[in-house]
Amino acid sequence: MGNALFSPDEQKTFDTKLAELLSHYPDDRKSAAMLPALRLLQELKGWLPPDGMELVARRLEVTPARAYEVATFYVMFHTKKPGKYTVDVCTNLSCALWGAEDLLAHLEQKLQLKSGEMNDTFFLRETECLASCGTAPCLQINEDHHENLTRKKVDEIFSRLP
Amino acid sequence: MFTTPFEKIITRAWGKPGSHSLETYQAAGGYQALEKALEMAPAQVIDEVKKSNLRGRGGAGFPTGMKWSFVPKDNPKPKYLCVNGDESEPGTFKDRYILEHDPHMMLEGIAITCYALDAHVCYVYLRGEFKHQAERTQAAIDEAYKAGIFGKKVLGRDFSLDCYLVRGAGAYICGEETALLESVEGKKGWPRLKPPFPAVVGLFGAPTVVNNVETLASVPHIFQRGAGWYAGLGTDKSGGTRLVCLSGTVKKPGVYEVPLNLTVKDLIFKPEYGNGLPAGRKVKAVIPGGSSAPVLTADELDVALEFEALKTKQTMAGSGGVVVMDESACMVRCLWRVARFYAEESCGQCTPCREGTPWQTRLLRKIEEGRGTHEDLETLVHVASSIAPYPPIGLGNTICALGDAAALPTHSFFQKFKDEFIAHVEQKKCPLGDKPWGAFQDAYNKGLPQ
Numbered sequence A: 001m002g003n004a005l006f007s008p009d010e011q012k013t014f015d016t017k018l019a020e021l022l023s024h025y026p027d028d029r030k031s032a033a034m035l036p037a038l039r040l041l042q043e044l045k046g047w048l049p050p051d052g053m054e055l056v057a058r059r060l061e062v063t064p065a066r067a068y069e070v071a072t073f074y075v076m077f078h079t080k081k082p083g084k085y086t087v088d089v090c091t092n093l094s095c096a097l098w099g100a101e102d103l104l105a106h107l108e109q110k111l112q113l114k115s116g117e118m119n120d121t122f123f124l125r126e127t128e129c130l131a132s133c134g135t136a137p138c139l140q141i142n143e144d145h146h147e148n149l150t151r152k153k154v155d156e157i158f159s160r161l162p
Numbered sequence B: 001m002f003t004t005p006f007e008k009i010i011t012r013a014w015g016k017p018g019s020h021s022l023e024t025y026q027a028a029g030g031y032q033a034l035e036k037a038l039e040m041a042p043a044q045v046i047d048e049v050k051k052s053n054l055r056g057r058g059g060a061g062f063p064t065g066m067k068w069s070f071v072p073k074d075n076p077k078p079k080y081l082c083v084n085g086d087e088s089e090p091g092t093f094k095d096r097y098i099l100e101h102d103p104h105m106m107l108e109g110i111a112i113t114c115y116a117l118d119a120h121v122c123y124v125y126l127r128g129e130f131k132h133q134a135e136r137t138q139a140a141i142d143e144a145y146k147a148g149i150f151g152k153k154v155l156g157r158d159f160s161l162d163c164y165l166v167r168g169a170g171a172y173i174c175g176e177e178t179a180l181l182e183s184v185e186g187k188k189g190w191p192r193l194k195p196p197f198p199a200v201v202g203l204f205g206a207p208t209v210v211n212n213v214e215t216l217a218s219v220p221h222i223f224q225r226g227a228g229w230y231a232g233l234g235t236d237k238s239g240g241t242r243l244v245c246l247s248g249t250v251k252k253p254g255v256y257e258v259p260l261n262l263t264v265k266d267l268i269f270k271p272e273y274g275n276g277l278p279a280g281r282k283v284k285a286v287i288p289g290g291s292s293a294p295v296l297t298a299d300e301l302d303v304a305l306e307f308e309a310l311k312t313k314q315t316m317a318g319s320g321g322v323v324v325m326d327e328s329a330c331m332v333r334c335l336w337r338v339a340r341f342y343a344e345e346s347c348g349q350c351t352p353c354r355e356g357t358p359w360q361t362r363l364l365r366k367i368e369e370g371r372g373t374h375e376d377l378e379t380l381v382h383v384a385s386s387i388a389p390y391p392p393i394g395l396g397n398t399i400c401a402l403g404d405a406a407a408l409p410t411h412s413f414f415q416k417f418k419d420e421f422i423a424h425v426e427q428k429k430c431p432l433g434d435k436p437w438g439a440f441q442d443a444y445n446k447g448l449p450q
């Protein structure tokens, strides 16, 4: 194979962690590990490449369609390779009452992207309530949560991104 | 009732250094309740919980002891406990802090519950976005294993218990208990037709109890201090204290642990809670129990934040999310935002919900943008009624209550703020102009700009 899915190190991590995950479920219920297994794949690759999903399906003894079905149902799974940073801005009610629409507009201008668009570095999108409504407005960059945002704070957060 | 003087129980350690560690939790008497419960027969444990009047904190307010007693004793299959930490109902953000500040309180509740149910495996399902909370919870689970609380012999007794963390991946519907079970089984979150209820046919086809994080964190206190003590904190029908999540246009948003007779008004205005609205702002509307709860007007706030009391106002205590909207907020725009959420999160199984939720959203957008007609207003109510009529609450035409959750806001906003909807149609624009929201501020919490 020209392009192996995993490096040897990644393969080892994947195998060890998958074995641990499978031990959480009854022996005849391997497919229950689908969400954690896809999460593991995404942690290693940054997204869910088709050959990775097929591998997960094989290991969990289900058809690849089952893996695709789950991957496309949940918004945190990326079946397309996203930019390096996925920026999820909450624009639900409590955040909107503290100016989330302005925050989104600020980011659209700053990143030169419309909500829902991506480039190599950023994937900017609106998200639903992040259960942080008391510290609105808020956003997540990949899985890191930022709250009580002000324009200044947002600018600082982005200037510190590696 | 209210025979026990109010004190903070769930939030007692929040903000104290190391509150999340086993050491701190045990120093405050943690896991003594488990010791006590393990001395009782499982049936007796369930009876105590019934006597405590604990009701579920996940949304429906179902009596917890009764739910546990539905699990059949003679079923040969293993039994399971699943913890609902999906916390995705807009306006709700309490479980996040329990997991962050005091995960052992929930874990102790899990151990007691599993003992009562004769369950030996528990899955703790947390919404995918809770990264920090998942790390905290996993660390606490690891500590509990090391200390012999989980594992082959719970506190040295002949009772084994395994506890595993499962992380979701961004789908509100997985908070619905049967969708949660599907998700734990590794599938997309499609709610199941009921009956059978999870207590009989749940996870992997076996009897299962699904309880909310706060519900489980409440359990240890019933055994530590007594069922009578716990019941005495609340009303005749509902024991304990309650976490409410206050957000929207108030000076001090946040999670507050409150007695069950606190009114919505006091929560918003008392200095120890919300401390009122920023200068120059007045309450227009309040959602009392997460975004699916029918809205209250400024005249309706003298009502206790409690299941039965809110029911008399045709709304619900739900998940404890109280959202305050002030006079500058456009009700059409607020409803549009809520409607969009349900359209986004509908799983698509039932026609009224799959087709009705985006239809509501399109109509609301049209009205907000000044393109709506009187006929559109009629259609809006008609669409909402096809998903679920109102009142009463709970007669929806769909597999799960997401349908009701999507229709109730539409019915209640339209009934209570009809003039505002009509003004949009007649003036062919939003009467509040193009800034009907709080503007994004450079000085958070210093009051909204005028």
Ligand SMILES: Cc1cc2nc3c(=O)[nH]c(=O)nc-3n(C[C@H](O)[C@H](O)[C@H](O)COP(=O)(O)O)c2cc1C
Pocket (backbone or CB within 6 Å): B055, B056, B057, B058, B059, B060, B061, B062, B064, B067, B084, B085, B086, B087, B088, B089, B172, B173, B174, B175, B176, B177, B178, B210, B211, B212, B213, B215, B216, B400, B401, B402, B405
């Ligand atoms: C659409 C929908 C979403 C729900 N989301 C949640 C949730 O995020 N967290 C939760 O605890 N309960 C949620 N529930 C309620 C659960 O179905 C269930 O009633 C609850 O977990 C039972 O726990 P309790 O008895 O301890 O309250 C939701 C219900 C529906 C219909």
Ligand code: SF4
Pocket (backbone or CB within 6 Å): B173, B190, B191, B345, B346, B347, B348, B349, B350, B351, B353, B354, B398, B399, B400, B401, B402, B403
């Ligand atoms: S009511 Fe909506 S979310 Fe619930 S099962 Fe039906 S389509 Fe899915």
Ligand code: FES
Pocket (backbone or CB within 6 Å): A090, A091, A092, A093, A094, A095, A096, A128, A129, A130, A131, A132, A133, A136, A138, B090, B091, B092
């Ligand atoms: S509305 Fe934004 S976090 Fe809840």
